[in-house]
Amino acid sequence: MQVSAPALALERITVTFVSPVGASATARFTAVKDATLMVRPGEFVSVVGPTGCGKSTLLNIAAGLLEPSAGEVRVFGERLAGLNRNAGYLFQTEALLPWRTALGNVTAGLEFRGVARAEAGRRAEAWLQRVGLRGHGHRYPHQLSGGMRKRVALAQTLILDPQIILMDEPFSALDIQTRQLMENELLELWSVDRKSVVFITHDLEEAISLSDRVVVFSAGPASHPIGEFEIDLPRPRDVAEIRLSPRFVELHTKIWQAMKQEVLKGYEQQKSQ
Amino acid sequence: MNSRKASRFLRLWQVLILAGVFVFWQVATDPELLPPIYFDNPNKAAFFFGQPLEVLARVWVWFSSGSIYGHLWVTLLETVLAFVIGTASGLGVGLWLALSPTAAALLDPYIKAMNAMPRVILAPIFGVWFGLGMASKVALGVTLVFFIVFFNVYQGVREVSHTVLANARMLGAGERQLLRHVYIPSATSWVFASLHNSVGLAFVGAVVGEYLGSSEGVGYLILQAEGTFDINSVFAGILVLTAFALVLDWLVTLAERRLMVWQPRSGETERI
Ligand SMILES: Nc1ncnc2c1ncn2[C@@H]1O[C@H](COP(=O)(O)OP(=O)(O)O)[C@@H](O)[C@H]1O
Ligand SMILES: [Mg+2]
Numbered sequence: 001m002q003v004s005a006p007a008l009a010l011e012r013i014t015v016t017f018v019s020p021v022g023a024s025a026t027a028r029f030t031a032v033k034d035a036t037l038m039v040r041p042g043e044f045v046s047v048v049g050p051t052g053c054g055k056s057t058l059l060n061i062a063a064g065l066l067e068p069s070a071g072e073v074r075v076f077g078e079r080l081a082g083l084n085r086n087a088g089y090l091f092q093t094e095a096l097l098p099w100r101t102a103l104g105n106v107t108a109g110l111e112f113r114g115v116a117r118a119e120a121g122r123r124a125e126a127w128l129q130r131v132g133l134r135g136h137g138h139r140y141p142h143q144l145s146g147g148m149r150k151r152v153a154l155a156q157t158l159i160l161d162p163q164i165i166l167m168d169e170p171f172s173a174l175d176i177q178t179r180q181l182m183e184n185e186l187l188e189l190w191s192v193d194r195k196s197v198v199f200i201t202h203d204l205e206e207a208i209s210l211s212d213r214v215v216v217f218s219a220g221p222a223s224h225p226i227g228e229f230e231i232d233l234p235r236p237r238d239v240a241e242i243r244l245s246p247r248f249v250e251l252h253t254k255i256w257q258a259m260k261q262e263v264l265k266g267y268e269q270q271k272s273q
Numbered sequence: 274m275n276s277r278k279a280s281r282f283l284r285l286w287q288v289l290i291l292a293g294v295f296v297f298w299q300v301a302t303d304p305e306l307l308p309p310i311y312f313d314n315p316n317k318a319a320f321f322f323g324q325p326l327e328v329l330a331r332v333w334v335w336f337s338s339g340s341i342y343g344h345l346w347v348t349l350l351e352t353v354l355a356f357v358i359g360t361a362s363g364l365g366v367g368l369w370l371a372l373s374p375t376a377a378a379l380l381d382p383y384i385k386a387m388n389a390m391p392r393v394i395l396a397p398i399f400g401v402w403f404g405l406g407m408a409s410k411v412a413l414g415v416t417l418v419f420f421i422v423f424f425n426v427y428q429g430v431r432e433v434s435h436t437v438l439a440n441a442r443m444l445g446a447g448e449r450q451l452l453r454h455v456y457i458p459s460a461t462s463w464v465f466a467s468l469h470n471s472v473g474l475a476f477v478g479a480v481v482g483e484y485l486g487s488s489e490g491v492g493y494l495i496l497q498a499e500g501t502f503d504i505n506s507v508f509a510g511i512l513v514l515t516a517f518a519l520v521l522d523w524l525v526t527l528a529e530r531r532l533m534v535w536q537p538r539s540g541e542t543e544r545i
Contacts (some may be wrong), residue, residue, distance in 0.1 A: 063439075064441060065442070085416060089439070089440065089443040091438050091439070094434070094436065094437075097437060097441065097455065097458070099458040099459075100535070108441070108454070112444055112446045112450050112454075120385070139324040160444065160445070273407075
């Protein structure tokens, strides 16, 4: 392994979906075209772009859940084939196993890896406590609120200590207060042992307040990065307070200028569909 | 009105409706109470429709003399065997076909045909193959139960959430672990949805099988009574069967409550 190798490198990725329409015809749809994205070890990178531009698709490529039509994925310098074993994935929609309790969900990954049940339970209890869910381990997902379910999902992923964390709009379904709480908690967890993070969002403010770098994607189809912005805001940050700082406003204005055209384009496309 | 009071009120009315039906039945078939309306002979109504008091008396005699237990045991055993074998094989085959698309595509027309076939018609064939003992009844019940469970499992596996599946894979689950920790639990919830139907059909298999040819079982009792135009015994048999079908259904509900705790149910709050 090269010392300087990026934790995650998506190199000239193109994704074309082929879906059948009618008996013999197929429709092609190129969601992502020629997209390149590098994430350094310990770096927190946010990807923003209008809804439907292919952000989830790109993350699925990074996770190895989807094969790119062209281009390749490198993980710490090694070419990725199959699932990305170095990555943990926080999904946009509900992904907990509904037939397992909160505790059972957190232990799942350890069980799959053959860790003894007692040991897994002990570590999971500790993680539930870290995400503020002590005493809720016996509840089933449907008995938890949306925010609590996200916390369980966070513990479920982080307990496996992945080197790369992929997050797909993890907090977009939460109300604004819960969301800011969770963002701060995420930053706190991340600051302990800085892992590489790819954080997908369509919310520019969220992207700036969390990240070291923000990558802006164009509207689809054939989406690709159109700008990268280093976020030089000091850490540790409080996501609510940092939004008021002059530097934040400055960065926001700059990135928004780059994004505006794409957002409008995306909006027009959605309207015409 | 609080909910407990409401449910007691409901129970009361349910019992009253049952009592009302029995009273109407008794009055309408009694040779003395009413003049014959439809039949020319006052005894004919009782001959065709039986009389609830007679029916209940028959049930009482069956149970107090103990003569029914042997028959009931046979019918229930056939039902339970058909239910267990049909459910297990439906689950197994359903999982297998849902997870191997090639086999599913290959067998698709045959499955459709077998499901479309009125399978009760197999009863005489099973009689020839397996004799007039329990095996032929169990076989009939199994064919009825199997398809219901099979289709539900098949559906259930195909509707497993893609996200849940992807999540389990990202967490490191191998193929066997996916089967055990994702596909089977997901399919189980669909199986339970079909279990109330299947337990009823297992019963149908047993009774119809007995009715078509046997030497024991409640279906056989009914057949015998019919042969001697003993309509009260026929009704008594039906009554006993219905009661036991309800008991089996209730057992399924109990199992469902215990095993499906993870499923959201409406109205889980409690007023203090
Ligand atoms: N499996 C698929 N087959 C066909 N089209 C797809 C598939 N998955 C996603 N797409 C299309 O690709 C585009 C990008 O989707 P997605 O990555 O989910 O967007 P985002 O996450 O940015 O909102 C959308 O237009 C969507 O319709
Ligand atoms: Mg998405």
